[in-house]
Every structure is written in structure tokens, then in C-alpha cells.
Ligand SMILES: [Fe+2]
């Protein structure tokens with residue numbers, strides 16, 4: 603069975619896309635994959651923009667599976683956790699889109715397990731010498747901000763929400779393990795340091811602390827039926843073999859949208 607997977611469409615910024623949105627849809631539909639997996643940052647501010655993005659994605663001629671990203675949970679005056687657990691699942695229901703964060707998707711002998719993932723500063727690089735409290739404050743040494751600082755509004759510390767994601771992921775993986783032969787794992791944030799794009803730039807290195815969590819990766823590697831892992835979030839394309847598992851951070855960015863097609867027997 604053929605699957606298409608993409609991420610970081612940032613549909614509310616479609617005026618920045620290099621390709622017409624209709625042509626991008628044509629590209630998705632070209633090989634007629636029955637399934638499309640969208641791994642987060644479909645928009646910023648889901649309350650205002652997600653419905654339009656879902657209307658657009660309905661031009662895909664198959665089943666859509668969705669997990670959100672940090673931008674989807676941004677809010678000006680609401681609660682990000684309510685958006686994650688109520689607003690998005692209700693809108694998914696309305697548009698017939700499968701919300702992976704609620705429940706894995708099982709087709710034949712394959713499960714697609716999806717999770718937003720989060721960051722807990724385990725990808726920070728101690729060599730650049732900033733304390734944990736500096737990262738938690740989400741202001742870069744050059745004065746710019748990690749914008750989750752303004753627009754993610756909930757009761758969690760980042761480490762706590764990461765643990766919440768790990769717990770959910772663990773239960774979902776354990777639940778599907780005896781029902782299927784293989785698992786494809788998709789996650790907005792990055793679970794392995796090997797998938798984090800690095801460059802010799804102090805601010806870039808600082809920003810990598812917000813890319814994901816090695817604790818999530820440690821949980822993933824306990825589950826032996828995972829065959830493929832996809833993530834996004836960094837907007838940089840990185841492919842790695844993680845303990846024999848094909849793993850890719852799909853580098854869609856604000857201008858160029860990437861899609862991978864993969865086949866599962
Ligand atoms: Fe993004």
C-alpha cells in the first residue's frame with residue numbers, strides 16, 4: 603500500500619509557497635496514494651486557520667492522517683492544551699481526517715502511530731555554555747525569541763509535556779504491537795539527535811534545543827516493530843539509519859514543500 607507523507611505546510615503562509623497550492627495537491631494525488639500523513643505545522647493558530655487548511659487538503663483523494671505541530675497549538679488568548687485535545691480532534695471529526703494523537707491508525711498488518719512530540723532541552727549543546735534556565739526562557743542570546751514563548755499557553759513545563767507525549771506514545775505502541783507486523787512512527791518534533799541539522803553557528807546551535815527530545819527517541823527504540831520514522835519541525839532534510847530503522851526529518855520549509863512516498867506490502 604502506498605503512503606504519502608509531508609510536513610510543515612504552514613498553509614496560512616501559502617503566499618510564500620514556491621509552488622501553487624493546487625499544483626502541490628496534484629503532486630500528492632499523482633501516484634494515487636490511498637493515504638496521506640501530515641506531520642504538523644499545517645498552520646499557525648489552529649483556531650483561526652486550521653479549517654481553511656483542512657478544506658484545502660480535502661482536495662487529496664484519499665484518507666488523511668494528521669498529527670499537529672507546535673505552530674498549530676499557538677493561541678493568542680486560548681489554551682494550547684484545549685486546542686490539542688478538543689479543538690483539533692473536533693475539527694478532524696468534522697472533516698473526516700484521522701487524528702493520530704488520539705489513536706493509532708491500523709491498516710492490514712501496519713500501524714501508523716503519530717504524536718506531536720515536544721522538546722525538553724536534551725538536544726542542547728553544553729559546549730556553547732548557556733544554563734538550562736536561559737533555554738527555558740526562550741530568548742536567544744541575540745535577543746530573538748522562540749515564539750512558543752508567546753503563543754504556547756498551557757500549564758505544562760516543556761519537560762512535563764514531553765513526558766506526557768512519551769507516556770501516550772508508549773501506551774499506543776504497546777497497544778498496537780501485538781496487532782500488527784510493522785509500525786510507522788510519525789512525529790512533528792525530532793526524536794533522535796542524528797536527525798537534528800547542525801551547522802557551526804551559535805544561534806542555530808542554541809535553537810536546536812527546541813527541536814525535540816532524546817528521551818522520546820529512547821522510548822521509540824524499545825519497540826521492535828517500528829520500521830520507519832518520519833518527523834519535521836526543523837525545516838531541514840536529514841536522513842539517518844537509527845539502529846537499522848530508516849528515519850527521515852522531512853525538510854519542508856516555508857517555500858518548498860517536500861513529500862515522500864513509501865510503500866508497505
Ligand atoms: Fe514548521
Ligand SMILES: [Fe+2]
Nearest residue numbers: 643671672835
Ligand atoms: Fe514546528
